[in-house]
Amino acid sequence: MDKFRVDLYSDTNTRPSAAMRQACADAEVGNEQAGEDPTVNRLCEMVADLMGKEAGLYAPSGSMCNEIAYRVWCRQGDEIILHRTAHAVHAETGAPAALSGLMLHxxxxxxxxxxxxxxxxxxxxxLTNHRPRSRLVSIEQTSNQGGGTIWPLEQIQDIEKAAKDSKLYMHMDGARLLNAVVETRITATEYAAPFDSAWIDFSKGLGAPVGAVLVGSSEFIAEAWRCKQQFGGAMRQAGIIAAACIFALEHNVDRLTEDHENARYFASLIGDLPGIKLELDRIETNLVFFDVSATGMSGIDIANRLRQRGIRIGVSAPMRMRAVTHLDVARADIELAANELKATLNE
Ligand SMILES: Cc1ncc(COP(=O)(O)O)c(C=O)c1O
Structure with a gap:
């Protein structure tokens, strides 16, 4: 049984359904490292097709996809232009520097x-002899710490032009790209077109236990394979887990809109609670960030009290909390969590 009555900590906290587990059990498998796992190969083709790219590579995590792409596009001492809240800045333990000698601008x-x-x-x-070389622009779609916000396609296309004018490559961290796709009805291919490399994650809203697929040109993926091997990311009978990703693509994409509705519903229930600050019209997908500074309690205080009530909500900064809706959260859970938050603030 789950420890929490409602877990809004992260969309990575979903559990594979019985049907997804069955798909894993039934998967045809082979040696992934040798390119012989038919289920992994099928998954890579499906994602490459979905995103309008030539080829795909299965990796154990989205972080590894970022790090592989950075390694392929850049040389030691180069710099990557990205947002200051990007996952690679805060949550990849300095990997661009540690693994590839890169600077983040x-x-x-x-x-x-x-x-x-x-x-x-x-x-x-x-570019004089003493300057680092700008090499890559990296964009998160949707932006996690930005609030699950969707980058407008036109803005990305303008950035692509700026990048290409300076001979920079374009990379998309698409951990939650499909959330943007279901919300805007702009296709994954359209969103991915301005990018030389891009990936989607299966262990977030899509509800699979493991894996991400990185896509790009065949030439890029051939190089990416070498980096995956260097990072120790090559696998063996990985079809077992890739089958869950195929299941997720076939069953769990359209329903992401439910997560978005639930996120907006949660925001509407808590938006007027005393001391809570959030902008309802800024909730675009499945992430609800809210400021608690006027409650008289810190985010950690509130999170700890909520835990005692069986509700888990994350803290992203001392006074900022993040609630994430996902596959394992129903509308009734949203009401329960909002009521418990209200009771906590009234304690
Ligand atoms: C925007 C973003 N990028 C990358 C990642 C890393 O993905 P993974 O956990 O699969 O390594 C995350 C995970 O939360 C994320 O939110």
């Missing part, structure tokens, strides 16, 4: 996003 901007103009200003030009 982080930009500010509302909602986890920046503009083409900022990219043009950030690019090191002219």
């Amino acid at each position: 982080s930009l500010d901007g509302p909602r986890g996003q920046f503009s083409a103009e900022q990219v043009r200003t950030a690019v090191r030009q002219p």
Whole structure:
């Protein structure tokens, strides 16, 4: 039995359903490292097709997809232009520096996003002998710490132009790309078109236990394979887990809209609670960030008290909390969590 009555900590906390587990049990498998696992190969083809790219590579995690792409596109001492809230800045334990000797040139901007103009200003030009070389622009779709916000396609296309004018590559961290797709009805192919590399995660809203697929040109994926091997990410009978990802693609994409409705519902229930600050019209997908500074309690205090009531909500900064809706959260859970938050604030 789950420890929490309602777990809004993360969309990574879903449990594979009985049907998904059955798909794993039934999977045809082979040696993935040798390119011989038919289920992994099928998954990679499905994602490459979905995103309009030539080829795909299965990796154990989204973080590894970022790090592989960074390693392929950049050389030691190069820099990556990305938002200051990006996952690679805060949550990959300095991997771009540790694994590939890269610098991160982080930009500010509302909602986890920046503009083409900022990219043009950030690019090191002219490239003299003493300057790091700007090499890659990396964008998170949706932006996690930006609030689950969706980058408008036009803004990305403007950034692509700025990047290409300076011969920079474009990479998309698409951990939650499909949340953007179901919300806007812009296809994954359209969103991925401006990028030289991109990936989607299966262990988030899609509800699979493991894995992400990185896509790009065949040439890029051939190089990516070498880096995956270097990082120790090559696997053996990985069809067992890839089958869950195929199941997720076939069954769990359209329903992401329910998570978005639940997120908005949760925000509407808690938005007027004393001391809680959030902007309802900023809830675009499945992440609800809210400020608790006016409650007289810290985020950690509130989170601890909620835990005692069987509700788990995360803390992203001392006074900022994050609730995430997902496959294992129903509408009634949302009401329960909101009521418990209200009771906590009244304690
Ligand atoms: C935006 C973003 N990028 C990358 C990752 C890393 O994905 P993984 O946990 O599969 O390594 C996450 C995980 O939360 C994320 O939110």
